Amino acid sequence: MSTLQSLFLASVAGLTITSCVVSDYPGGPPVGGLSSAFGVYDVLPDTYDGDAYYYQNRYYYGGRYEQGVFHDHGRQYNDRYYHAGQYYYGGRNEHHANRSQPQSRQHDSRNDGRDHDRR
Numbered sequence: 001m002s003t004l005q006s007l008f009l010a011s012v013a014g015l016t017i018t019s020c021v022v023s024d025y026p027g028g029p030p031v032g033g034l035s036s037a038f039g040v041y042d043v044l045p046d047t048y049d050g051d052a053y054y055y056q057n058r059y060y061y062g063g064r065y066e067q068g069v070f071h072d073h074g075r076q077y078n079d080r081y082y083h084a085g086q087y088y089y090g091g092r093n094e095h096h097a098n099r100s101q102p103q104s105r106q107h108d109s110r111n112d113g114r115d116h117d118r119r
Contacts (some may be wrong), residue, residue, distance in 0.1 A: 037038060038062025049098040053081040055091030065093045 040060040044052060063083030068116040070077045072089045080089040 033109075044096055046100040047098055048096050051093060051095050053083070053088065053091050053093050055081065055088045059094075060088065 030098060040097070044059050050061065051065065052061045053063065053065060060081060060083045063081050065079065065081050067079045070080050070089065072087070077089045079093065081091060
Protein backbone atom coordinates (compact mmCIF):
# COMPACT_ATOMS: atom_id res chain seq x y z
CA MET A 1 0.00 0.00 0.00
CA SER A 2 1.37 3.40 -0.90
CA THR A 3 1.92 6.23 1.55
CA LEU A 4 -0.84 8.22 -0.10
CA GLN A 5 -3.32 5.35 0.29
CA SER A 6 -2.30 4.93 3.95
CA LEU A 7 -2.87 8.61 4.66
CA PHE A 8 -6.23 8.53 2.93
CA LEU A 9 -7.40 5.48 4.88
CA ALA A 10 -6.16 6.99 8.16
CA SER A 11 -8.09 10.22 7.50
CA VAL A 12 -11.27 8.31 6.62
CA ALA A 13 -10.92 6.24 9.79
CA GLY A 14 -10.46 9.44 11.80
CA LEU A 15 -13.61 10.94 10.30
CA THR A 16 -15.55 7.78 11.05
CA ILE A 17 -14.46 7.83 14.70
CA THR A 18 -15.24 11.51 15.23
CA SER A 19 -18.61 11.18 13.50
CA CYS A 20 -19.73 8.92 16.36
CA VAL A 21 -19.60 11.92 18.71
CA VAL A 22 -22.75 13.73 17.69
CA SER A 23 -25.36 15.85 19.37
CA ASP A 24 -29.03 16.48 18.71
CA TYR A 25 -28.51 20.15 19.54
CA PRO A 26 -25.60 22.50 18.89
CA GLY A 27 -23.32 22.30 21.89
CA GLY A 28 -25.57 19.66 23.42
CA PRO A 29 -24.43 16.60 25.28
CA PRO A 30 -22.80 14.34 22.70
CA VAL A 31 -23.72 10.70 22.34
CA GLY A 32 -21.10 8.37 23.77
CA GLY A 33 -20.73 9.69 27.30
CA LEU A 34 -18.47 12.64 26.58
CA SER A 35 -19.41 15.85 28.35
CA SER A 36 -19.75 19.37 27.05
CA ALA A 37 -19.43 22.79 28.70
CA PHE A 38 -22.91 23.73 27.51
CA GLY A 39 -25.83 21.93 26.00
CA VAL A 40 -29.51 21.09 26.01
CA TYR A 41 -31.50 18.38 27.77
CA ASP A 42 -35.07 17.31 27.15
CA VAL A 43 -35.05 15.91 30.72
CA LEU A 44 -32.42 16.80 33.29
CA PRO A 45 -30.53 13.76 34.57
CA ASP A 46 -30.80 12.99 38.27
CA THR A 47 -27.11 13.81 38.67
CA TYR A 48 -27.46 17.36 37.28
CA ASP A 49 -26.36 19.94 39.83
CA GLY A 50 -26.52 23.62 38.91
CA ASP A 51 -28.54 26.22 37.04
CA ALA A 52 -30.49 25.54 33.86
CA TYR A 53 -32.77 27.72 31.75
CA TYR A 54 -36.12 26.08 31.01
CA TYR A 55 -37.48 27.16 27.63
CA GLN A 56 -39.99 25.41 25.36
CA ASN A 57 -39.81 22.08 27.21
CA ARG A 58 -36.01 21.93 27.16
CA TYR A 59 -33.30 22.69 29.71
CA TYR A 60 -30.37 24.79 28.49
CA TYR A 61 -27.18 24.79 30.55
CA GLY A 62 -23.80 26.45 30.43
CA GLY A 63 -25.03 29.74 28.99
CA ARG A 64 -25.39 33.17 30.56
CA TYR A 65 -28.54 34.28 32.42
CA GLU A 66 -29.13 38.05 32.28
CA GLN A 67 -31.63 40.29 34.08
CA GLY A 68 -32.70 43.76 32.96
CA VAL A 69 -35.12 45.24 30.45
CA PHE A 70 -34.91 43.58 27.02
CA HIS A 71 -37.06 43.79 23.91
CA ASP A 72 -37.60 41.03 21.39
CA HIS A 73 -40.16 40.98 18.56
CA GLY A 74 -42.09 43.88 20.07
CA ARG A 75 -42.33 42.38 23.57
CA GLN A 76 -40.56 43.40 26.75
CA TYR A 77 -38.81 40.87 28.97
CA ASN A 78 -37.13 41.21 32.37
CA ASP A 79 -34.60 38.47 31.69
CA ARG A 80 -33.04 36.42 28.92
CA TYR A 81 -30.58 33.60 28.41
CA TYR A 82 -27.59 33.62 26.05
CA HIS A 83 -26.65 30.17 24.81
CA ALA A 84 -24.59 29.02 21.81
CA GLY A 85 -24.74 32.40 20.10
CA GLN A 86 -28.47 32.92 20.53
CA TYR A 87 -30.69 34.76 23.05
CA TYR A 88 -33.76 33.05 24.52
CA TYR A 89 -36.65 35.08 25.97
CA GLY A 90 -39.65 33.98 27.99
CA GLY A 91 -38.17 31.02 29.81
CA ARG A 92 -37.20 30.68 33.45
CA ASN A 93 -33.87 30.23 35.20
CA GLU A 94 -33.93 27.31 37.64
CA HIS A 95 -31.50 25.82 40.14
CA HIS A 96 -31.37 22.03 40.39
CA ALA A 97 -29.60 19.87 42.95
CA ASN A 98 -28.20 16.39 42.38
CA ARG A 99 -31.20 14.10 43.02
CA SER A 100 -29.15 10.90 42.94
CA GLN A 101 -27.60 11.56 46.37
CA PRO A 102 -29.70 10.68 49.43
CA GLN A 103 -31.34 13.55 51.26
CA SER A 104 -30.11 14.04 54.82
CA ARG A 105 -32.74 13.92 57.52
CA GLN A 106 -32.72 16.83 59.92
CA HIS A 107 -34.10 16.81 63.43
CA ASP A 108 -36.67 19.49 64.26
CA SER A 109 -36.36 20.18 67.99
CA ARG A 110 -39.39 22.48 67.95
CA ASN A 111 -41.72 19.56 67.32
CA ASP A 112 -42.39 16.19 68.97
CA GLY A 113 -38.85 14.85 68.80
CA ARG A 114 -39.29 12.77 65.63
CA ASP A 115 -37.14 13.29 62.56
CA HIS A 116 -38.77 15.22 59.73
CA ASP A 117 -37.71 15.69 56.14
CA ARG A 118 -37.08 19.29 55.21
CA ARG A 119 -37.42 19.73 51.49
